[in-house]
Amino acid sequence: MARLNLLLLAVLTACALGLVTSQHKARALFAALEQEQERARNLDVEYRQLQLEASTWARHSRVERVAGQALHMRVPEAGRIQVVVRPASGARVKP
């Protein structure tokens, strides 16, 4: 009887320790998940800021100014523009 009790006590202790370990692991994993989610949020914020920055740099008025003044580009005259009509979808343009 006493031996059985001792055995049960050992099993119980093992179970308890297992529970503690798994709970600890779960919490550690959850904390890691939280951190990654936080990182995702921060990256999203950064992405938005970069998008804004890209839009600011790509402002048409700025592009036009840089093209005209720094790169000495100009709009071609109407006579030198050839409009190529894209064939209906599905058809391929032969090279």
Added chain:
Amino acid sequence: MNFATSPVLELNLPVWRSRLLMLAFFSGFAVLAGRAVFLQGLDNEFLQAKGESRYSRVIEISANRGRITDRNGEVLAASTPVKSVWAVPEELKLQQPQLGRLAALLGMQPREIEKRIGDAGGDFVFLKRQIPPEVAQRVADLRIPGLFQSREYRRYYPGGEVMAHVLGFTGANDVGQEGIELAFQDRLAGKPGSRRVIRDRLGQIVEDVEDIRPSQEGRDIALALDAKIQNLAFSQLKAAVELHRARAGSIVVLDVATGEVLALASFPTYNPNNRARLSGAQLRNRAVTDTFEPGSTLKPFTIAVALESGRVTPHTVIPTAPGSLTIGTATIRDAHAEGNLTVEQVIQKSSNVGAAKIALSLPAESMWNMFESVGFGAVPHLGFPGEVTGRVRPYKHWRPIEQATMAYGHGISVSLIQLARAYSVFARDGELVPLSLTRVAAPVVPQPVVSPKTARMVRHMLELAVQPEGTAPRAQIMGYRVAGKTGTAHKQENGHYAPNKYVSSFVGFAPVSAPRLVIAVMVDEPTDGKYYGGAVAAPVFARVMEGALRRLSVSPDAPIKPIELPPEGQEVKESV
């Protein structure tokens, strides 16, 4: 030890005394046990809450406001988190060196900060709102007691003044106040949520307990606007308003096939990123919220009614000599006495007398029906805040002189966007297209207004009006066939027409063989001597149309040769 000799045992005490003592002890235990059962079993909420508050926290989940993009995905407005620095003056401990550093970081004078704290007196004062997160971090590193930060959002508009009137802006709490920001507030706004979590000693979240309120990110909105065409339209409008020293101007570019608004600009404007000094004039989105008497741009509708009724054909001759027409006490005049004009030429030369004579041969009801069915006098249902209806008086009260002046666009008022939309009837074989600020995916359901035959006849007349013999040769574009009509109207002031204040306008579309775009331009009070729609508004139309057609890769439908302009001084003057 000899117990028998203990003097205590020798005393023969009464039994009840020990019983009493035992009873007292047990009842003491019973009370404690009862209390324990009560606290832990019956009324355990209080202690449970106390316990939870030691480890669980409610944290807010912030939600971003949605982005606004143009039709090609270019970001026109987006929010990013910023910090606001606030103080509790009673708890604030701010010594001299720290004050100096704080002031430098916030870009304020130390005296200014002290004044703010002094003025507030109570328990809360904002020191500075909306500072970038990097600066906020350095402020936090100063570790000043009584100084706190909170997270806010700030909205940025990379397009600046170019898009200002379309997009509008948001207030301090990220709530839309004007334009799209207000019109689509429900869709753009995110719903912040909150959840309960367990934190450990290090402040890390280790367990999710419950979602109290789920958060919802604001939805992005893709507008129909084309950033490049918008920029072109705005810069040309601005140039024209400045060149002609005008008070204001607006321009609308519509896609004929879908009714999408590709560009919408007004001038004067403002920078939505810096709204320190704003006047009402800058804020007004004139194309949508202002009405004006359109003048001759309305003549094609009168002619369309006449053509529909079968009373005239494009070649019917209307005598307009001697260039004036007296109805009652009022006289309608042409800029030039023209003699006999065909209906086509009435449009081409923009003859008021011709249009009035045609109008007087028509029942008032049919004209009113036309105005009503092309959307005048009704809200354009664009979804913009402050859309106006314009004014079309009920036909039962029209006097003949009113019917005659309405034929050429006086005594009636419209907004520029209504006018642009109405011209889709001629660009689209007689159908009126519904307008949309956002991208249109499904085919639109247009509303038939006039027969395709009438629409084509009017379209041909409008093409004649931009020929060298018409009123708007400057609306021509190399390589494309263009059609359109000028308008020049006296402005009304205090119920009278001001003799030297004009509204110049031009509405047209191209390419005529298969119209793609309708563009309407309005310039308010040009003061540099030129005021005819053909001289002020038509060149803006031509440049924007040319750039936009090229942007959309529309094939030219006319031979590419230099534009013919009439010799100097021989331009056809429009009747005002």
